[in-house]
Amino acid sequence: MLRLVTPESSGIQIPVRKNLPVFLTESGLRTELKKLSGVDAVGAEARVAKLSTRSLKKETKKSAINLAISMVDLTTLEGADTAGRVSSLCSKALRPDANDLTAPSVAAVCVYPDMVATARGVIGTSSVQVASVATAFPSGRASLAVKLLDTKEAVDAGADEIDMVIDRGAFLSGNLFKVYEEIVAVKEACGSAHLKVILETGELVTYDNVRRASWLAMLGGADFIKTSTGKVGVNATLPVALVMLEAVRDFAEEYGEVVGVKVAGGIRTTKDALKYLVVVNETVGATWLTPDYFRFGASSLLNDLLLQRSKQQTGNYARPDRFSGD
Amino acid sequence: MESLHSQLGGLQYDAAPESAAIANIQKEYGLFINGRFTSPADHKTFSTINPATEETLSMIALADTKDVDAAVQSAKRAYEKVWSKTTGAQRAKYLYRIARLIQERSREFAVTETLDNGKPIRETRDIDVPLAAAHFFYYAGWADKLSHAGFGQDPQPLGVAGQIIPWNFPLLMAAWKLAPALAAGNTCVLKPAETTPLTALLLAEVLQQAELPEGVVNIITGDGTTGVALVEHPDVNKIAFTGSTGVGRMIQQRIAGSGKHLTLELGGKGANIVFEDAPIDEVVEGIIDGIFFNQGHVCCAGSRLLVQESIAEDVLRRLMRRVEQLRVGDPMDKNTDVGAINSAEQLARITELTAAGEGEGATRLTSTCVLPSKGYWFAPTVFTNVSQSHRIAREEIFGPVLSMLTFRTPEEAVQKANNTNYGLACGVWSEKGSRTLWVAERLRAGVIWANTYNKFDPTSPFGGVRESGFGREGGRQGLEAYLNV
Known part of the structure; x- marks a missing residue:
């Protein structure tokens, strides 16, 4: 039987980096974004509904749970955050399961800029990253100068990763170039810190907007694109994640640049997290199945992952109190 | 590179x-x-x-x-x-x-x-x-x-x-x-x-x-x-x-x-028509659902893919990536996408027609999935370089075999889609509603899906012409x- 398709050609081919184009005008940027295909909402939702029926069993489930733990950005973004609260969250990030040291540590802690120094103090030089939201999170309603200063302070305090928000007002009013310029400027201010660009998909509403904003962020230099702040009514959803994953896949094929995806807000159960991993697995594949390129922004998710992890190992559900609150 | x-x-x-x-x-x-x-x-x-x-x-x-x-x-x-x-x-x-x-x-x-x-x-x-x-x-x-x-x-x-x-x-x-x-x-x-x-x-x-x-x-x-x-x-x-x-x-x-x-x-030989402005990722899923749903044992299957020439290469690349991903095997496994061919007789017919496709000069692309040794199986297959006169473009294969053809204008798409003895179902993919309606009213088929395929509902009449x-x-x-x- 003729088999012209080889496994090597069936996956996603990522050429080694071509240079990203630089846009100096609104019209050039628009021309680039106009190339994007539309998204059919019914079809996209049907696709994730189908993927949600995948059944992960035995070793697959165990390794997926461990992978999910290692992808968590353990987050506290409250007005009531204190040094004590952040320190205790950092300890949890380093050693999620106090009774089982084989549980992997999470990917990062995510805090407000003024808490970065505290977090850095606890995290030290371990593999856990310190991420900080910046750029007038969550609304992004401040001047570029304020946003850059916000970013710079977080980086100077020791942040490895910056989670910026885009100017949704500018995006929705069609001022795409302003959004682009801000991303380029914040990326510059990040220096060696990784930049995650929050699209706040709940405010962009349509999948077409999500796709366009994803490309805009990637063209601006995002290392990650992130769904949500967690501060609006609609946060991460599976179809939005699908559309963003398709964007990073196509972007990698076009420019040779692998951009990560972070889903944030409302993901509370292992069952939900595994659904996202299935969508990653079957949309972009192995390259993205690492904390370097996929993250969960969450807080309560971690303990459910630990609960299910111990269930897989012992066969029994532990009491929730077996796991530390934070 | x-x-x-x-x-x-x-x-x-x-x-x-x-x-x-x-x-x-x-x-x-x-x-x-x-x-x-x-x-x-x-x-x-x-x-x-x-x-x-x-x-x-x-x-x-x-x-x-x-x-x-x-x-x-x-x-x-x-x-x-x-x-x-x-x-x-x-x-x-x-x-x-x-x-x-x-x-x-x-x-x-x-x-x-x-x-x-x-x-x-x-x-x-x-x-x-x-x-x-x-x-x-x-x-x-x-x-x-x-x-x-x-x-x-x-x-x-x-x-x-x-x-x-x-x-x-x-x-x-x-x-x-x-x-x-x-x-x-x-x-x-x-x-x-x-x-x-x-x-x-x-x-x-x-x-x-x-x-x-x-x-x-x-x-x-x-x-x-x-x-x-x-x-x-x-x-x-x-x-x-x-x-x-x-x-x-x-x-x-x-x-x-x-x-x-x-x-x-x-029977049927449904045309799935894809225009260049169609939502490309959902198109790929629609093509997959159209021909690999139920191993292609579907009378209204979208077994003829008609793609506008300007995007044919891109569609084929994305389609084959997806075909390779289909999980073929034990039908009882909850993660299986494509199961077994229903009978030895049907498998023989599919095998015969695909051989004819190769014999007539079409290019065969077949998933490299590993097929179980017992039972009746056929790997998902796509033919390119298919012309209207080939048997695989005219006869109902009733299996997981897709024939891909291209067109240049809406008129040509309609002409090719209607160039069949059958008339059960067609699909039209475009983000432009006026074009979808223009094409739909010219297609001779009992069922026409727009931006989807193989969707069934008891409230919707189903049946063919010709x-x-x-x-x-x-x-x-x-x-x-x-x-x-």
Whole structure:
């Protein structure tokens, strides 16, 4: 039987980096974004509904749970955050399961800029990253100068990763170039810190907007694109994640640049997290199945992952109190 | 060029099999006549096998002319004495009961169907069985409202309906046939396909559980000779057939002049038309659903892909990446996308036609998936460089084989899509509504999907034109096939 398709050609081919184009005008940027295909909402939702029926069993489930733990950005973004609260969250990030040291540590802690120094103090030089939201999170309603200063302070305090928000007002009013310029400027201010660009998909509403904003962020230099702040009514959803994953896949094929995806807000159960991993697995594949390129922004998710992890190992559900609150 | 490669499906899924024990299949089955199963010992029998393993599942009674006559007489008696005197509201009560019982026993139906047919459990569980129940629910609603269906003040049933169904959606096709017939007040003799009788026999148990009056539905298993006896029986008032165009033609010839009513749902060679402005990722999923759903054993399958030339390369690249990702194998595994071919005979036909495709010069692209050593399997296949004159562009393959052609203008797309003897279904993919409508009204097909494919709903009439048959199933229109109008 003729088999012209080889496994090597069936996956996603990522050429080694071509240079990203630089846009100096609104019209050039628009021309680039106009190339994007539309998204059919019914079809996209049907696709994730189908993927949600995948059944992960035995070793697959165990390794997926461990992978999910290692992808968590353990987050506290409250007005009531204190040094004590952040320190205790950092300890949890380093050693999620106090009774089982084989549980992997999470990917990062995510805090407000003024808490970065505290977090850095606890995290030290371990593999856990310190991420900080910046750029007038969550609304992004401040001047570029304020946003850059916000970013710079977080980086100077020791942040490895910056989670910026885009100017949704500018995006929705069609001022795409302003959004682009801000991303380029914040990326510059990040220096060696990784930049995650929050699209706040709940405010962009349509999948077409999500796709366009994803490309805009990637063209601006995002290392990650992130769904949500967690501060609006609609946060991460599976179809939005699908559309963003398709964007990073196509972007990698076009420019040779692998951009990560972070889903944030409302993901509370292992069952939900595994659904996202299935969508990653079957949309972009192995390259993205690492904390370097996929993250969960969450807080309560971690303990459910630990609960299910111990269930897989012992066969029994532990009491929730077996796991530390934070 | 140096490149990094991301393997799709990097996370390997462990086996997640559904339990076969749920099916509770008997060693042998008799015929379901007059509300009771006859003894299998009184008949010649044939075996039904699991096409994924080639193991025998059960021995099935083969109905001969005498048995067919008994079933038809039972249906006639039930029509005259009981069903024609049962009110619409009462008929609805039974249909609702049947629908609910199918839902209650849905897992048993899904597992039985997957074992007997070879289609993935994901499809029987999420599509076949829920849709079958939905058809009974839908037509239950019509049973006491026939005078409002647009067929006159007091439309009358036809009498005894002989219904012959195919092996590709055994339970669902039984539901498509029985539900409107019973709602309209007919009694039925249903003949399931030779290779897939089990869910119809399970449905017979459900009919008993629902306390449907004896003889209102009779289910007779058998082969082609059984079908012929049913078609030719003088007391049958109506034949409804779903299957191949060849057999449909033969039925039409045999009943010519007999006064029997007839509806035929036959083959197809559906065109899935993709314009350059279409939503590309959903297009790929739509192409996949169009041709690999149910191993391509779908009469309305989108087996001819017509892509605008300007995006053909991009579509093919994305399509083949997705084809390679399809999980082919154990139909009982919950993660299987493509199951087994239903029979050795069908596999031979698919193999013969694909060989012809290669022989005529088309380029064959086949998934590198590993196929199980036992059972009947065919790897998902796409042909490119196909021209309109190739057999694979004209004949119904009824398997997981797609022929890809290109077009330059909307006119050419319509001309190519209509250049077939069939006329069952087409798909149109575009973000531009005016173009979709322009194309749709020029396509000669009974069903046209826009930006989707293979979507079924009991409220929507389904059926073909030209060599794809006549008559509609589903919707208000589906009642017409069982009313004297």
